[in-house]
Amino acid sequence: MxxxxxxxxxxxxxxxxxxxxxxxxxxxxxxxxxxxxxxxxxxxxxxxxxxxxxxxxxxxxxxxxxxxxxxxxxxxxxxxxxxxxxxxxxxxxxxxxxxxxxxxxxxxxxxxxxxxFTEAKEDPEFRQQLWQQAEEQGGDPLHKRLQEVDPITAERLHPNDVKRVIRALEVHHATGVPLSQSFTNQATxxxxxxxxxxxxxxxxxxxxxxxxxxxxxxxxxxxxxxxxxxxxxxxxxxxxxxxxxxxxxxxxxxxxxxxxxxxxxxxxxxxxxxxxxxxxxxxxxxxxxxxxxxxxxxxxxxxxxxxxxxxxxxxxxxxx
Structure with a gap:
């Protein structure tokens, strides 16, 4: 221990x-x-x-x-x-x-x-905009957008995983902090x-x-x-x-x-x-x-x- x-x-x-x-x-x-x-x-x-x-x-x-x-x-x-x-x-x-x-x-x-574990406040209007973009253009544009603000999360999410890509964009939009920064690498x-x-x-x-x-x-x-x-x-x-x-x-x-x-x-x-x-x-x-x-x-x-x-x-x- x-x-x-x-x-x-x-x-x-x-x-x-x-x-x-x-x-x-x-x-x-x-x-x-x-x-x-x-x-x-x-x-x-x-x-x-x-x-x-x-x-x-x-x-x-x-x-x-x-x-x-x-x-x-x-x-x-x-x-x-x-x-x-x-x-x-x-x-x-x-x-x-x-x-x-x-x-x-x-x-x-x-x-x-x-x-x-501070949950980002949800923004239904922002989310709706993202979903509309996904419906019209597919998941690639959203994934590229995520790469710009949170490349670590973007690396582990497939562009077709639209739901999680959108959630990661929501977190950054609401907090200004990438979802990937929720973790640290210090096990101690x-x-x-x-x-x-x-x-x-x-x-x-x-x-x-x-x-x-x-x-x-x-x-x-x-x-x-x-x-x-x-x-x-x-x-x-x-x-x-x-x-x-x-x-x-x-x-x-x-x-x-x-x-x-x-x-x-x-x-x-x-x-x-x-x-x-x-x-x-x-x-x-x-x-x-x-x-x-x-x-x-x-x-x-x-x-x-x-x-x-x-x-x-x-x-x-x-x-x-």
């Missing part, structure tokens, strides 16, 4: 690399409880497409951060931070090690680094003493094969039926939750905008691209200790588990 800061274990990495299996092994070996830092697993009824762990797979390990809100309810990183801080305190009060598994890069970043100023473990695969094609296989399994488990149930419950395609990879593509299929084969391939392609973005983000984080996820077999079982756990335990104890 660094000073009075609680020590926490954070496991990050791209989708389908084996984070769930490693987190379970760590929880059982290190007396831990698991907190999901995934912005899609917070939604009730969205289980298959988010690869949410099932109760029978938890092996008796308490899990938090799942099923927090309904798909039509807004949920911000501010709310996640408050929730996660409370869960971490309660986990430590029980004498357990908090293990955070992500997931969503912004959620993890909010835990390990200071973040200014954060509230916790984190040990960051990253999982990756040396063979990128193996990762992509795992992603493709995971999507096939989701289809077999009933992803189409899950999306049908969400639509029947009144959760329409324009909701932020329904824009998630795996859901928007199936909605397109159900609406007749794509064939089944096209939808499945789009889910695979979107998931691969997301994994690439996740890796690009995490590679900038120098505090991460990387492990080769190739030591995990296709079912997620760790083939060199004892050595991996020994190294993680040493890091938690401050032993290099």
């Amino acid at each position: 660094m000073g009075d800061k609680p020590r926490i274990l954070i496991i990050v990495g791209p989708t389908a690399v084996g984070k769930t299996a490693l987190s379970l092994a760590c929880a059982k070996a290190l007396n831990g409880e698991i907190l999901s830092a995934d912005s899609m697993q917070i939604y009730k009824g969205m289980d298959i497409g988010t690869a949410k762990i099932r109760p029978e797979e938890m092996e008796g390990v308490p899990h938090f951060g799942l099923d927090l809100v309904y798909p039509d309810q807004p949920y911000t990183v501010v709310e996640f931070k408050a929730y996660a801080d409370r869960m971490i305190r309660e986990t430590q009060a029980r004498g357990k090690l908090p293990i955070i598994v992500g997931g969503t890069m912004l959620y993890v970043k909010a835990l390990i680094d200071p973040m200014d 100023e954060g509230p916790y003493d984190p040990v960051l473990v990253g999982l990756n695969l040396a063979d990128r094609q193996e990762l992509y094969q795992r992603i493709n296989r995971r999507v096939d399994i989701m289809i077999e488990q009933g992803l189409v039926e899950e999306v049908k149930a969400l639509l029947a419950a009144g959760y329409h395609r324009d909701l932020q939750s329904m824009q998630a990879i795996g859901y928007k593509e199936i909605v397109d299929f159900l609406d007749g905008r794509a064939t089944f084969e096209e939808a499945v391939e789009s889910v695979k392609q979107g998931s691969r691209r997301y994994a690439k973005r996740q890796l690009s983000w995490w590679r900038r984080e120098e505090r991460i200790h990387w492990f080769d996820g190739g030591h995990l077999n296709e079912d997620g079982a760790h083939l060199n588990e004892s050595e991996c756990l020994r190294k993680i335990s040493n890091m938690l104890e401050g032993i290099s």
Whole structure:
């Protein structure tokens, strides 16, 4: 523990690399409880497409951060931070090690680094102007505008991610401060003493094969039926939750905008691209200790588990 800061274990990495299996092994070996830092697993009824762990797979390990809100309810990183801080305190009060598994890069970043959560005052008129420009000219002009005032945020947002580009422009418009300056790079100023473990695969094609296989399994488990149930419950395609990879593509299929084969391939392609973005983000984080996820077999079982756990335990104890 660094000073009075609680020590926490954070496991990050791209989708389908084996984070769930490693987190379970760590929880059982290190007396831990698991907190999901995934912005899609917070939604009730969205289980298959988010690869949410099932109760029978938890092996008796308490899990938090799942099923927090309904798909039509807004949920911000501010709310996640408050929730996660409370869960971490309660986990430590029980004498357990908090293990955070992500997931969503912004959620993890909010835990390990200071973040200014002062919410910019919304300006509906300014926002409407931006949306009108997007409708008339597409997302590129807005993205170029963001590059001028906040190049760091612009780098991590795709021009087609119009909603987040507009929000970043709103923050700068209201505060005069770039959204990216909400974070600092000084980990020692954060509230916790984190040990960051990253999982990756040396063979990128193996990762992509795992992603493709995971999507096939989701289809077999009933992803189409899950999306049908969400639509029947009144959760329409324009909701932020329904824009998630795996859901928007199936909605397109159900609406007749794509064939089944096209939808499945789009889910695979979107998931691969997301994994690439996740890796690009995490590679900038120098505090991460990387492990080769190739030591995990296709079912997620760790083939060199004892050595991996020994190294993680040493890091938690401050032993290099």
